[in-house]
Amino acid sequence: SQQGEEDPQALSIQEGENATMNCxxxxxxxxxxxxxxxxxxxLVHLILIRSNEREKHSGRLRVTLDTSKKSSSLLITASRAADTASYFCAxxxxxxxxxxxxxxxxxxLSVSS
Amino acid sequence: EADIYQTPRYLVIGTGKKITLECSQTMGHDKMYWYQQDPGMELHLIHYSYGVNSTEKGDLSSESTVSRIRTEHFPLTLESARPSHTSQYLCASRLAGPYNEQFFGPGTRLTVL
Known part of the structure; x- marks a missing residue:
């Protein structure tokens, strides 16, 4: 059985907008x-967050972790067409x-110009 | 670019054939993994290895087998391929320790006719 579930399944935005994905x-x-x-x-690794961390940043990426709710979010700021891809939590x-x-x-995620 | 290689990249074969998908890494990683992924779907872990001479089945039952005779090499074998085996197979490796990322190969796309 799968451990993580992402939400939404698909997301379409314009370049420059922010994209938020939940797990x-x-x-x-x-x-x-x-x-x-x-x-x-x-697959290419983006970011790792430890259970004792609540938030972590890497460039335009921001990840949060709430262990009490067993959930995480990935925010991509100022999206570009090159960000078009599938994103997985693990x-x-x-x-x-x-x-x-x-x-x-x-x-x-689909980012249109 | 990760130093993990998979061959062939694409394979089209007939039912009943025996096939071996190759995976090699030059990073000296002890841990290696095989995932199966249908187009647009999640990855399923089918096999993993702690190190030389150790192999374990993953969370998805698979008719394939693996071997780990050398640290750098983790081949996957299907004794008799069937159309239900049509999928993408992704190999990955990582260093030991709980906080290390996995590096993925480019994948082998298998089609069984």
């Missing part, structure tokens, strides 16, 4: 990660030795 998860975690996937390609699965990442269903 909910089910079990306790020690970190949550966000990845981007361009059409038909592998949480750890398995024991410490073999921890893998389980991915949500993703949010497909």
């Amino acid at each position: 909910s998860y089910k079990t306790s975690i020690n970190n949550l990660q966000w990845y981007r996937q361009n059409s038909g390609r592998g 949480t750890p699965f398995g024991n410490q030795a073999g921890t893998a990442l389980i991915f949500g269903k993703g949010t497909t």
